[in-house]
Amino acid sequence: MLDKPRTSATVLLPTADRTLERYQLSVPKNFPDRITRPLNRVALAAAHMVADPFVDNDPWLSNAIDWDRTMAYRDYLWGLGLGVAEAMDTAQRGMGLDWAGALDLIKRSVRQAKATPGAVVFSGAGTDHLDPADAKSVDDVIRAYEMQFEAIEAVGGRIILMASRALARVAKSPDDYGRVYDRILSQSAQPVIIHWLGDMFDPALAGYWGSANVDAAMDTAVDAINRNAVKVDGVKISLLDKDKEIAMRRRLNKAVKMYTGDDFNYAELIAGDEQGYSHALLGIFDAIAPAAAGALSALADNDLTTFHDIFAPTVPLSRHIFKAPTRFYKTGVVFVAYLNGHQDHFTMVGGQESTRSPQHLAELFRLADKAGILRDPEAAAARMATVMASRGIGV
Numbered sequence: 001m002l003d004k005p006r007t008s009a010t011v012l013l014p015t016a017d018r019t020l021e022r023y024q025l026s027v028p029k030n031f032p033d034r035i036t037r038p039l040n041r042v043a044l045a046a047a048h049m050v051a052d053p054f055v056d057n058d059p060w061l062s063n064a065i066d067w068d069r070t071m072a073y074r075d076y077l078w079g080l081g082l083g084v085a086e087a088m089d090t091a092q093r094g095m096g097l098d099w100a101g102a103l104d105l106i107k108r109s110v111r112q113a114k115a116t117p118g119a120v121v122f123s124g125a126g127t128d129h130l131d132p133a134d135a136k137s138v139d140d141v142i143r144a145y146e147m148q149f150e151a152i153e154a155v156g157g158r159i160i161l162m163a164s165r166a167l168a169r170v171a172k173s174p175d176d177y178g179r180v181y182d183r184i185l186s187q188s189a190q191p192v193i194i195h196w197l198g199d200m201f202d203p204a205l206a207g208y209w210g211s212a213n214v215d216a217a218m219d220t221a222v223d224a225i226n227r228n229a230v231k232v233d234g235v236k237i238s239l240l241d242k243d244k245e246i247a248m249r250r251r252l253n254k255a256v257k258m259y260t261g262d263d264f265n266y267a268e269l270i271a272g273d274e275q276g277y278s279h280a281l282l283g284i285f286d287a288i289a290p291a292a293a294g295a296l297s298a299l300a301d302n303d304l305t306t307f308h309d310i311f312a313p314t315v316p317l318s319r320h321i322f323k324a325p326t327r328f329y330k331t332g333v334v335f336v337a338y339l340n341g342h343q344d345h346f347t348m349v350g351g352q353e354s355t356r357s358p359q360h361l362a363e364l365f366r367l368a369d370k371a372g373i374l375r376d377p378e379a380a381a382a383r384m385a386t387v388m389a390s391r392g393i394g395v
Contacts, residue, residue: 004370009377011384012394013362020394023365025381029310029372031290032297035081036118040300041270041277042234042257043292044083044122045285046090047074048333049097049105050343059351063101069343070105071112074121076342080293082285083120084109085160089201090283092330094165096350099129103151110157122193125149126162132204135166138176145184159192160236160281161185165204174210174220181224191233193259193281196221198239200326214244222251229253236261236281240326242269249276263322263329267295267311271304283329284318287336288373317367320360328355332364335387339368339380346387358391 004026012020050073055064074084086109087093087102097105106123113119127135127144135141141164152159161184171177185192199206209217225232234257237245242265249258260269260278269278285292291314298306321332331352338346346353356364365384374380388394 004372007377009381011365011381012388013365013384014358014388014393015362016359023369025369025374025377026372028375028377029291029294031294031310031372032080033290034079035293035297037081037297037300039081039296041296042083042259042279043081043285043296044085044120044259044279044281045077045289045292046085046088046281046283047077047286048330048337049091049349050334050337051345051347051349053345053347059096059349063097063349065101065105065349066343067108071108073337073342074109074112075116077286077289078113078116078119080289081296082289082292083122084113085281086110086121086123088124088160088162088195088283089197089327090286090330090333092349092352093124093126093162094128094202095327095330096348096352099148102128103148106152106157107155110155114156121158122160123152123157124160124162124195125152125192127164127166130166132166132169135170138167138170138180141167141170141180142183145180146187149184149188153189158190158233159188161192161194163195163197163202163205163208165202168205168208171210174216177209177220178224182228185228185231188231191231193233194221194225194235195261195281196235196237196239197261200240200324201238202327214239214241218244218248218251222248225256226251226253229255232256234259234279238262240264240322245269245278246273249278263318264315266318267308267315270296271299271307283333284314284321287321287333288314288317288371290375291371291373313367313371314373317364317371317373320364320367328352331356332360335361335364336368336373338387339365339383340373340375341379341383346383358388358393361387 050069236259238261259281
């Protein structure tokens with residue numbers, strides 16, 4: 001195999017043996033700037049938000065959002081033919097973004113989507129305004145969900161039914177989960193996407209659906225989804241286990257979509273097999289949006305070779321960004337946005353730019369370059385050098 005063409009852009013990066021290497025960047029791949037053609041998979045990017053570094057606040061205690069850059073990023077995703085999954089964990093929901101901030105974000109996105117032809121947005125409804133320690137019963141959880149559903153539907157939003165930390169705390173059996181989901185789904189104005197988020201993303205969700213055994217939990221989830229199929233657009237499963245996703249996909253009511261949330265194995269799950277395929281609701285699509293648009297366009301042309309050629313080098317990048325502790329993946333997503341000039345700083349809500357090491361960021365940079373997603377190598381190298389210098393490397 002021929003080496004990738006190189007540019008003149010270089011940057012000093014730390015290595016595992018505590019030395020520095022002069023890394024030379026590759027020529028970026030030619031991904032599309034816009035997509036207007038129909039795709040044969042529904043693809044939603046769980047979008048990050050851009051912090052405002054000029055606000056004098058305490059990041060661990062309050063959020064400050066650059067609304068102009070945050071909304072511009074949604075326009076960028078829509079222009080690439082992707083839908084937006086709003087106010088999810090990629091936007092640091094419950095991990096720096098509180099319910100008040102999430103609702104503001106949802107209102108802005110829904111309003112902007114309505115003014116953008118073809119734009120699709122689904123928004124997360126959860127129970128995060130209810131401190132799990134204050135939840136005393138399943139009824140408290142139901143009321144919390146109802147409040148957020150009402151607020152989102154009041155502005156015309158479509159809903160992603162997020163997993164609830166409070167429900168994980170107070171539920172005493174799988175039947176409690178069934179009761180909550182039956183009640184909430186029966187009241188939804190439009191079919192929703194149900195999000196099963198594994199505890200690798202949020203440790204507070206351990207034992208969700210009433211069991212630490214994934215197969216038993218899946219039984220409960222499938223039963224709740226299938227008996228409410230008329231109110232369920234689809235289910236996103238985020239367990240980073242392709243076999244579990246495929247098993248669940250084959251058990252769902254035919255009217256219910258499977259949205260892969262597997263940031264390790266998305267390419268083969270989206271491509272599918274003789275018994276079906278997954279749509280996509282992925283955090284990694286925020287970072288690799290042009291590559292995702294190119295791959296999905298190829299898939300719509302039944303060009304599986306190009307589809308896999310585009311996605312193959314993005315998978316090592318995604319696995320690195322989402323490596324354990326997986327909940328810190330947001331740092332990598334925002335870092336890619338910074339490298340690509342979608343924001344002028346590497347500052348995050350909650351100070352979460354500090355959750356990954358310089359070594360982690362250096363390897364992320366190498367993998368992003370190999371995937372061809374750094375659209376301006378000279379600018380990316382300069383931004384990388386700035387971050388490394390801020391951490392005492394290469395100074």
